[in-house]
Amino acid sequence: MAGSTASQIIDAVGGPRNVKSLTHCATRLRFELGDSTRVDQGRLDTMPGVLGAVPQAGNRYQVVIGGAVASMYSEIMALPEMKDLAAGSSSSDDDGSAGSGPRSNAEVKAEAHAKGRGRVGWLDSFFEYLSDSFRPILGVLLGASLIIALVNLLISVKVVTGDEANTSLMFIKAMWKGVFYFLPIMIAYNAAKKLKVDPWLGGTIMAALMTPQFTGLSSTSTWKGVTHCVENTTLGTSSCSTTVFGLPMQLNDYSGNVFVPLLMAAVLALVYHGLQRIIPESVQLVFVPFLSMIIVTTLTAFLIGPLGVWAGNGIGVGLAWMNAHAPFVFAILIPMLYPFLVPLGLHWPLNALMLMNIQSLGYDFIQGPMGVWNFACFGATAGVLVISLKDRDQVMRQTSIGALAAGLLGGVSEPSLYGIHLRYKLVYRRMLIGCFVGGVVIAVLGWLFPSVIASGATVHGVTTTAFAFTSLLTIPVFNQMWVYAIAIAVAFFVSMGLIIVLDYRTPEQKAEVLAAVAKRDAERAAGTTAVAGSASAVAAPPASAADHASSSAAPTTVVAAPIDGHVVSLDDAGDAVFASRALGEGVGIQPTASTATVTAPVAGVLQTVAETGHAFGIRTDDGVEVLVHVGIDTVKMNGDGFTVSVKKGDRVAVGDALATVDFDKVKAAGYSTTTLMTVLNTASLGGVTPRTGADVKAGDPVLDVTR
Structure with a gap:
């Protein structure tokens, strides 16, 4: 089909009338379709600009684009045939007929009941909720991690001093601390938006728990005889409680927390949509936000917040115990699991735990082993690049160069996974060996050379105080940086070496590539010969019969x-x-x-x-x-x-x-x-x-x- 890649993608998923909704994450277009059986999977898999297509339950479909997903999304939404979807109206009905404008709440509800979600549809929805709550802020998280890496590098080479009296350093710290301090408000905004609730309402409720008035409740000098605080020696923090409206309220520091806004937004959606059903439309603008703020802020302060902090701290302490008492299992398990979690989008809970660890423990120990997996992945891609250069495979050379740049500089593994690894299954056999060997290295060195965190405690393994995309640029954010650097280097070069020596293709796949290259070379040679022949035809004398006989032998x-x-x-x-x-x-x-x-x-x-x-x-x-x-x-x-x-x-x-x-x-x-x-x-x-x-x-x- 002629036309842009954007129009070809829409045609391959069944046409604009088959698209019910379209969003995107960091690398993928996320379609909800009227009928997923209309998708031309083979065409998507071979389409230039598309790294892969992933069917999901409930007529959901993901088309993997890579780093250019945002611009591709914009191109699709700008297509004339997508104007109904861009305007927020239904682009199709279940029977494939043209939509007739926005549907009523009753119609949407009836369709949801009739649709019959897949057996794991709820799981898809859960991980989409996590993904869409974090995706819009990945850019600022990456920016903050690079600022931290730069600061740590400058301190390590003694260009700047790390003392609190350095006003320039404090100003730079404010740049990245703002991201993590106000992270709950950002997540609450995104989560509420995902659940079709006024996102500013979600952000406002979390902001209320971070105001000076709320945080001041834990100050015993202000509220003598009312506030009681208990020290937590495990986490190195204090837990305070007070009495509000005659009821006990646990006071927590919610800055940097991720579990609480995710739980709060889910409860807010229930309250918000429930109020919309019982309050007349003429006064919803005033009373739905008003009552939602009162109800959900109170529930969050008394119940949801303490529950989220308790759950997050419990998981963090449990993983910390495992890291301390079974470091070999932990350091090897994480890099061996990630290659299977990332393609399915199941890595988001671990990402949330990393942020939770930083907020509760003051450091994270998951990202070190995770970096081993990332660099094993990038090493496999580097091996593919070497082979593509040797075989003069232009398509794979371009794919691997782009994927390697995205990985080494941005810490993004999806271009490698969807552009190469999942298409050539032998890659996983080589890459998992790199993950395993790198995990063993980080486990052994992390145990022999433990790190000392800011509180003075000793922790086995590699730690960091920042949420870092594990790339070359963020190596300085890790404590015991040399241990981390050795482990990721081993993972990278083991995977790369195995790919180069053992190849990443089956004999048939390799033969097909070599045949295509040979055909391309022959066509180029034939074109050159034809041009040269036409140029010399005028001056060339007629060939004799003997000449013909000689050339045919x-x-x-x-x-x-x-x-x-x-x-x-x-x-x-x-x-x-x-x-x-x-x-x-x-x-x-x-x-x-x-x-x-x-x-x-x-x-x-x-x-x-x-x-x-x-x-x-x-x-x-x-x-x-x-x-x-x-x-x-x-x-x-x-x-x-x-x-x-x-x-x-x-x-x-x-x-x-x-x-x-x-x-x-x-x-x-x-x-x-x-x-x-x-x-x-x-x-x-x-x-x-x-x-x-x-x-x-x-x-x-x-x-x-x-x-």
């Missing part, structure tokens, strides 16, 4: 059958990819024996040997690249029935054994036994001629290659 290579069987065309082999000639011209051989030894069809060096024994790539000394693929989809057998006789880098002669295959077992597993053989660099050669329709023995010629 091109060198040839004969490719032999690797097994006994019947030779068929790729069109009849039963695999659409091979039939398309994307992997070059070749033949299929239907084996006659129940067990056979697959032999080398040409002499050369093995460039590829699949661990599963189903595929082999051989390059001859004169540059012919031959792929032998035993069976169709047999990679799914994971080597069962295949015994490999060679390894990558071995030199073989025609007829040398590559593997022994039990074709009866292949049939029993439900897979085709047809063995496919192609010349991968067909496009750069003079020609490849198949010899089909005959019964052959291993070693008989089946392909003639003209160079």
Whole structure:
């Protein structure tokens, strides 16, 4: 389809009438659709500018864009066909017909009841609530973490002093402390907006608990005989209580808290929407906010606030205990879990815990191990970049450069995950080893060299007092910075090395890339030759018959059958990819024996040997690249029935054994036994001629290659 990427995305999700709502997070467009079965998943997966598409429960769909998601969202909303959605009206009904303007509350309620959410729809909603409560403030959190990193770096190199008398330093601290001090108000605003409540009302209620009047209640000098305070030796804080309206009220410092505004906003939504149902519309503007403020502020001060602080402190103390008493488990568990949590958006609770730890404990110990995962992820991307440079794969080179820059400088892993890692499943096998080794390093060094926090207490592991996006720029925010730096370096280079040595693609995927590169090079060469030929045609004398005879005597290579069987065309082999000639011209051989030894069809060096024994790539000394693929989809057998006789880098002669295959077992597993053989660099050669329709023995010629 012609048109912009924005219009192509809308078309691929079923058209504008299928879009009920559209929002976006840091990297993804979040659609709520009328009918998710209309989505063209394959088209989205291959669309330029789209890193991936993720279906969710309840007709929800996420399209991963990366760092440019905000501009893509704006482009989509600016499309003429999206004007109804941009204006806030319904863009479709359930039957796909055009909407007729904003729907009434009764219609919306009836639709919600009739829609039948998926079994995990509530879980999707919960994590969307968390995500959308934090997403709008990620920028200021990142900015604050970079300011902290810069300050720590300047102090460490003694450019500035870290004492409280340094007014310049205090001014700079105010820049980032403002973000964390007023974080509850920001989160309350976003959470209320997500729940379709006046966001200023949510921010106002949290602000009330942070005013000098409320915080002054804990001052015993002001309220003698009324306020009682108890020291918490575990957290190094004091807990005070007083009496308001004759009822006991626990007083807390809510600055930097994240649990309380999330709980408060949920209760506010119930109260707010309940009041809207019972108060006449003509006076809702006055009385809904008025009563909501009184009811929810009181509930938060007496109940929700203390409950949120108690829950947050309890979880923080529990994790701190685990970090202190089982540091190896903790330091390895976090980086091993994150690769599976982030793609699903399930990492938000841990992010909330990091902020809670900073508020309650004064430091966080989760971000150190989390940084190990991030750098293992970036190391895998760096390995992909190295291979793409070697293979001259322009598409993957551009993807990996962008993803690596976003990771190393911004600490954002989604471009790597959705652009590369989740598309090539072998990446995870390599990357998880980097996560594990990096976790072991941070566990061992963190135990041997504990850090000392501001209170003077000793903590095992790497800590930080800031919420940091774990990138190269934020390394200075970590206590025991050298321990953290070593751990992330190990994770990065282990993942990178494994990708470079073992590759991130299956033999078929690699062969397809090499074939595409060869085809591109051949087309460029043909274009250059055509231009040169047309320029010299006027001056060139007519060719003689002898010249034609001489030019037609091109060198040839004969490719032999690797097994006994019947030779068929790729069109009849039963695999659409091979039939398309994307992997070059070749033949299929239907084996006659129940067990056979697959032999080398040409002499050369093995460039590829699949661990599963189903595929082999051989390059001859004169540059012919031959792929032998035993069976169709047999990679799914994971080597069962295949015994490999060679390894990558071995030199073989025609007829040398590559593997022994039990074709009866292949049939029993439900897979085709047809063995496919192609010349991968067909496009750069003079020609490849198949010899089909005959019964052959291993070693008989089946392909003639003209160079």
